[in-house]
Every structure is written in structure tokens, then in C-alpha cells.
Amino acid sequence: MRFFPLIWSSLFRRKVRTLFTLLSIVIAFVLFNYLSAVRVAFSMGVDVAGNDRLMLIHKVSFIQLLPESYQARILSVDGVKAVTHSTWFGGVYQDPRNFFGQFAVEPEGYLNMYPEFLLPDDAKERWYRNRTGAVVGRSLADRFDWTVGDRIPLQGTIWRTQNGDTWEFTIDGIYDGAEQGTDTSQFLFHYDYLAEANALGRGFVGWYMIQIDDPSRAVAIGDTIDERFANSPFETATSTEQAFVQAFASQIGDIGSMMTAIMGAVLFTILLVSANTMGQSVRERTSELAVLKTLGFTNRGVLSLVLVESLLMAVVGGSLGMGLSWLIIQQGDPTGGLLPAFFVPPRDLVIGAGLILFLGTASGVVPGVQAVRLRIVDALRRT
Amino acid sequence: MSDAPESLVQVRNLHKVFRRGSERIDVLQGVNLDLAQGEYLSLMGPSGSGKTTLLNLIGGLDTPSDGSVTVSGDRIDKMSGGKLSRWRSRHIGFVFQLYNLLPVLTAERNVDLPLLLSPLSRAQRKKHVATALAMVGLSDRAKHYPRQLSGGQEQRVGIARAIVTDPTLLLCDEPTGDLDRRSGDEILELLQALNKEHGKAIIMVTHDARAAERASRTLYLDKGMLVNEGVDA
Ligand SMILES: Nc1ncnc2c1ncn2[C@@H]1O[C@H](COP(=O)(O)OP(=O)(O)OP(=O)(O)O)[C@@H](O)[C@H]1O
Numbered sequence: 001m002r003f004f005p006l007i008w009s010s011l012f013r014r015k016v017r018t019l020f021t022l023l024s025i026v027i028a029f030v031l032f033n034y035l036s037a038v039r040v041a042f043s044m045g046v047d048v049a050g051n052d053r054l055m056l057i058h059k060v061s062f063i064q065l066l067p068e069s070y071q072a073r074i075l076s077v078d079g080v081k082a083v084t085h086s087t088w089f090g091g092v093y094q095d096p097r098n099f100f101g102q103f104a105v106e107p108e109g110y111l112n113m114y115p116e117f118l119l120p121d122d123a124k125e126r127w128y129r130n131r132t133g134a135v136v137g138r139s140l141a142d143r144f145d146w147t148v149g150d151r152i153p154l155q156g157t158i159w160r161t162q163n164g165d166t167w168e169f170t171i172d173g174i175y176d177g178a179e180q181g182t183d184t185s186q187f188l189f190h191y192d193y194l195a196e197a198n199a200l201g202r203g204f205v206g207w208y209m210i211q212i213d214d215p216s217r218a219v220a221i222g223d224t225i226d227e228r229f230a231n232s233p234f235e236t237a238t239s240t241e242q243a244f245v246q247a248f249a250s251q252i253g254d255i256g257s258m259m260t261a262i263m264g265a266v267l268f269t270i271l272l273v274s275a276n277t278m279g280q281s282v283r284e285r286t287s288e289l290a291v292l293k294t295l296g297f298t299n300r301g302v303l304s305l306v307l308v309e310s311l312l313m314a315v316v317g318g319s320l321g322m323g324l325s326w327l328i329i330q331q332g333d334p335t336g337g338l339l340p341a342f343f344v345p346p347r348d349l350v351i352g353a354g355l356i357l358f359l360g361t362a363s364g365v366v367p368g369v370q371a372v373r374l375r376i377v378d379a380l381r382r383t
Numbered sequence: 384m385s386d387a388p389e390s391l392v393q394v395r396n397l398h399k400v401f402r403r404g405s406e407r408i409d410v411l412q413g414v415n416l417d418l419a420q421g422e423y424l425s426l427m428g429p430s431g432s433g434k435t436t437l438l439n440l441i442g443g444l445d446t447p448s449d450g451s452v453t454v455s456g457d458r459i460d461k462m463s464g465g466k467l468s469r470w471r472s473r474h475i476g477f478v479f480q481l482y483n484l485l486p487v488l489t490a491e492r493n494v495d496l497p498l499l500l501s502p503l504s505r506a507q508r509k510k511h512v513a514t515a516l517a518m519v520g521l522s523d524r525a526k527h528y529p530r531q532l533s534g535g536q537e538q539r540v541g542i543a544r545a546i547v548t549d550p551t552l553l554l555c556d557e558p559t560g561d562l563d564r565r566s567g568d569e570i571l572e573l574l575q576a577l578n579k580e581h582g583k584a585i586i587m588v589t590h591d592a593r594a595a596e597r598a599s600r601t602l603y604l605d606k607g608m609l610v611n612e613g614v615d616a
């Protein structure tokens with residue numbers, strides 16, 4: 001590109017101004033990536049939720065328990081392939097701040113229902129046989145430096161054992177996520193252990209996960225199930241897992257649209273900043289652009305020079321910002337592991353790249369058109 | 384179309400009218416001018432008489448209100464846009480009173496600017512730039528920025544930039560107007576050498592009668608008309 005030295009040196013004609021503008025762009029894109037990682041963490045699960053799975057909860061709220069006996073009755077509904085259940089344990093590990101999700105599940109049924117949880121076969125075997133065994137997600141294990149064989153005590157807050165509130169578990173395996181978005185912050189253990197050891201006795205579970213054979217019939221099957229339990233002491237509400245996770249996520253507030261609004265405001269401000277820089281830079285070199293035109297640069301030529309210059313500024317600043325945010329995000333999530341995952345999804349990287357190009361073009365358009373409109377004779381007269 | 388075959392520039396019945404609001408300024412009112420190949424013409428006249436305007440019209444920076452301008456066979460009053468830009472880059476070298484170098488570029492990059500539009504390779508361009516800088520005696524200042532040069536040196540870089548594409552015609556608008564006598568004389572000598580040794584045709588606007596004497600012919604512009612007072616008109 002033979003015009004590169006010309007464009008590059010024009011960009012740095014006012015070093016301080018250009019550096020400040022670059023810095024604003026860098027910060028904007030660091031924010032952009034960081035906030036999209038946060039947004040993804042909060043909407044976690046929504047994207048990866050299966051659409052062939054239904055969630056069945058108590059009609060009143062999902063913290064109400066349901067009879068264990070429902071399992072067989074759900075399975076008998078036409079179109080249902082498999083049913084398993086999960087129960088919120090809500091124990092404390094050492095300190096209430098060390099929060100993570102703990103679920104009492106049917107080990108085999110649960111892993112079959114969620115093939116995106118990857119566990120080695122020997123670990124599976126071990127877990128199925130060990131009544132007080134647990135498996136934990138990779139990010140959770142990393143957070144507390146747990147390895148297979150570790151004994152983990154949890155203080156029950158909802159569930160107590162017959163002889164106190166300390167529950168002992170042994171880690172039998174560490175599962176990985178099949179996808180980047182898979183939640184690897186869970187702690188899973190035998191429902192049987194919970195049911196047999198707790199002071200209240202067995203008979204109740206938190207909610208049911210139902211696998212159906214035809215996703216397109218999800219609504220009809222859900223309605224059939226709910227009808228079956230209508231007018232019983234435990235009425236149910238069945239929805240797709242996606243809808244369920246969405247509703248769950250929106251309880252934390254609509255983090256997603258908040259983040260989007262912040263990012264929008266930041267990027268709009270940056271657009272004004274860099275458009276202003278380009279505008280000033282073009283205005284103060286009116287006579288130089290006139291000279292270029294005198295030398296034979298066409299209107300299209302000067303327009304390209306200005307556009308490429310502002311693109312260059314956006315690309316340099318934007319890539320630095322994206323790179324820097326990558327480094328920051330690599331350091332792990334700001335809560336030290338509370339978030340189920342912390343990464344920038346590829347889709348947002350593509351959007352980021354698109355925004356860089358948009359920023360570069362948009363901030364160069366007005367100055368570029370000014371450069372085109374410039375009449376040589378008038379511009380030279382003004383010097 | 385051409386009256387004299389060796390004629391490089393023919394200006395016929397040239398009019399230029401500027402309008403400022405309702406006011407109408409007839410700057411040029413029927414100018415006729417011929418410039419032979421390799422001729423060195425100086426153009427004098429009171430301030431505001433239209434010298435710059437005439438130069439701009441001959442160089443294709445502006446379009447006439449009426450009349451024709453032919454340069455080496457091309458009717459440039461009929462050209463516009465990109466075509467005129469490209470024509471200019473091939474045929475005309477401009478030298479400005481205030482040098483108009485790009486402050487962010489070194490001398491050699493300034494001289495290289497017009498070549499960026501040519502199909503020349505990087506190596507060829509480098510050679511042309513070196514030659515042009517040598518012709519103006521500034522080979523040792525190639526890497527200097529304009530602010531590191533004296534006014535006279537800046538103008539020599541300006542001249543190097545004007546001749547680097549080997550144009551047919553050099554148009555100089557008060558090239559010594561901003562220089563002290565000594566630097567001015569050096570520039571005038573340089574222009575004379577370009578004319579004598581390299582056969583460049585030159586039109587130079589000047590307010591300085593001593594400068595005008597260097598040319599082979601001097602024309603006076605007054606009230607929008609040319610008055611011949613040349614030696615060998
Ligand atoms: N773009 C324009 N719009 C309006 N008037 C103009 C324009 N360009 C030139 N003029 C007018 O035309 C007249 C001639 O201007 P020009 O610059 O050609 O004079 P000049 O002979 O070069 O003067 P000087 O010796 O001061 O450089 C002036 O009165 C000027 O105000």
C-alpha cells in the first residue's frame with residue numbers, strides 16, 4: 001500500500017490528540033468485551049438449554065417441593081422419553097460467600113439427560129456405586145483446588161441429617177462442558193443420600209426434567225402433564241428448559257439489556273470523540289488536501305485517504321482494546337469463580353470487529369465529504 | 384485547432400467571472416496568450432489583477448467562464464473531475480509562494496507525493512525522487528522535515544516536487560514572494576537552469592521586476608486584459 005506512510009503520518013500529526021482518541025477507543029473496546037463476558041455469564045445456560053427438554057416445577061414457585069411419586073406418572077405420558085429430578089441443596093462450604101449450586105440428582109438419569117456434562121467412564125462407575133459421592137464441574141474444582149478423592153463437608157441450611165447439619169461428600173469425578181457455555185460450576189450428588197440421611201425422610205424432590213421425543217410437541221406434552229396433576233395438592237407448571245432458564249435469569253434483573261444499553265452509550269460517545277478528532281484533523285489541513293488535489297489526487301482519492309485514516313485509528317485502537325480485554329478476561333472472572341463461565345462468545349467478537357469497522361467508517365464520512373467538497377482554488381487562497 | 388505547431392499553451396478569449404452574492408467581478412476579460420515549447424514567461428500586474436486566477440485556469444485548477452485553454456493539444460476547459468485531475472498530474476508542476484509542503488512528511492516523501500499516483504515501482508520512484516532532489520541541490524536534506532529547512536530550501540523541495548513527474552509546464556505563483564533576496568535569487572537561478580538545460584516551459588507570476596527579467600518574455604495583466612511589453616513578443 002503505497003499511500004500508507006502518508007496516511008500514517010497524517011494520523012500522528014497531532015500526537016497527543018491522536019493518542020487520547022486512541023486511548024478512548026481502546027477503553028471502549030475493553031469495556032465492550034468485558035461487558036459482553038459479564039452479560040453471557042448472566043444469561044448462561046439460556047443459549048445451551050436443550051429444546052427437547054422440559055422443566056416441571058411446582059405451580060406456585062420452583063422452591064416448592066413435589067412428590068417423588070410423580071416421576072412414574074410423568075413417564076407414562078405419551079411422548080415422554082425420560083424423566084429425572086433434581087433438588088436444590090443450598091449448603092454452605094466453609095463460608096456463605098463461597099456460593100455455588102448443589103443439586104441432589106439421580107446420577108445415571110441426570111448424566112443421560114445432560115450429555116453436555118462430560119465425565120470419564122471410570123469416574124461415572126465410581127460415582128454410581130458411592131452413595132456419598134459427588135461430581136463437580138471443572139470451574140468449581142479449579143476454584144477450590146479440589147481433586148478426585150477429596151472429602152468435602154457442606155453445612156446444610158435447608159436439609160439436616162439425623163445427627164447434625166454437616167454433610168460429608170467424596171469427590172468421585174470432575175466433569176467438563178461439551179461447549180464453552182456449559183455450566184461447569186455445579187456440585188452434583190446422589191438424591192438417595194439426601195433422601196435417606198435427612199431428618200424429614202424421603203418422598204419429595206425439587207423439580208423434574210423431562211426429555212420428550214418431539215420438540216415441536218413440547219407445548220402439547222407440557223399441557224398434558226399439567227392437566228394430569230391439576231386439582232391435586234401439588235399442581236405443576238411445565239415449560240421448556242429454555243423458557244425456564246430465561247425466567248430464572250430474569251430474576252437477577254435484565255442484566256443483558258442493561259449491559260447492551262451501557263455498551264451502546266459508550267460506543268456512541270466514542271463515535272463522537274473520534275469523529276471530532278477526524279473532523280479537526282481534516283479542517284486544519286485544508287490547504288494540504290488542496291495541494292494533494294492540485295498534484296492530481298482525485299476526489300475519490302482524498303476521500304479514501306481520509307476514510308482509511310479514520311479506519312486505521314479505529315482498527316489500531318479497537319484491536320488494542322480487544323487484545324487487552326482478552327488478557328483481562330483470561331485472568332478469570334471478577335467474582336473469583338461465582339459466575340458459571342467467563343468468556344467472550346465468538347459472536348460478540350465478530351460484532352466487535354464489525355463495530356470497529358463501523359466506527360472507522362462513520363467517523364471518517366463527514367470529514368471525508370468535506371475533503372471532497374473542498375475547492376482547490378478557495379482552499380489555497382485561504383493560506 | 385493550433386495556430387502554431389510548436390505552441391504549448393493557447394489561451395483564447397478567456398473570461399473569468401466571480402460572483403460574491405449579487406456582486407459580479409469580471410477578473411479576466413478576454414485574455415489571449417500563447418506560450419511556445421520551452422518558453423519562460425513571467426507575468427506581472429497589480430495585486431488583484433487576476434494573475435493567480437489566470438495561472439489556475441491554465442493549470443486546470445479552475446474552469447473558465449468563457450473562452451478556451453489548450454495545453455499541449457488538450458482542451459482542458461472541456462475537462463473536469465477525475466479526468467482533469469489525472470491530466471494535471473501528468474502535465475503540470477505547481478510551485479506555490481508558501482511552498483505548501485506537507486509538514487508531516489520528510490523532504491523526499493513530499494517529493495514522492497505526485498509519483499504515488501503514477502504506475503512507477505517503489506525503486507523507480509526512489510530514483511526519480513533522488514534525481515529531483517539532486518537537481519535542486521538538496522540531496523543531503525532528503526530525510527529532513529519541512530520545519531528543519533530554511534525557506535529557500537523548502538521552496539527548492541517544492542520545485543523538486545513540481546518537476547519530479549517531468550511535467551510539460553511549470554506554473555509558479557510568486558515563488559520568491561516569501562524569500563529574502565539571496566534565497567530568492569537562488570530559486571530564480573534554479574528555475575532558469577530548469578528552463579535552459581532541461582527545456583521546461585515556465586510561467587511565473589511575480590511582483591519583482593528583477594525576477595521578471597530572468598524570463599524570456601514578460602506580460603502585464605491589467606484590468607483583466609494582457610498588455611504585451613515583452614522583449615520578443
Ligand atoms: N473564488 C473567488 N471568489 C470571489 N472572488 C475571487 C475569487 N478568486 C479571486 N477572486 C477575486 O478575483 C480578483 C483577482 O484575484 P487573483 O488572486 O487572481 O489576483 P492576483 O493578481 O493573483 O493578486 P495578488 O498579486 O494579490 O496575488 C480579486 O479581486 C479577487 O478578490
Ligand SMILES: [Mg+2]
Nearest residue numbers: 434435436556
Ligand atoms: Mg496571486
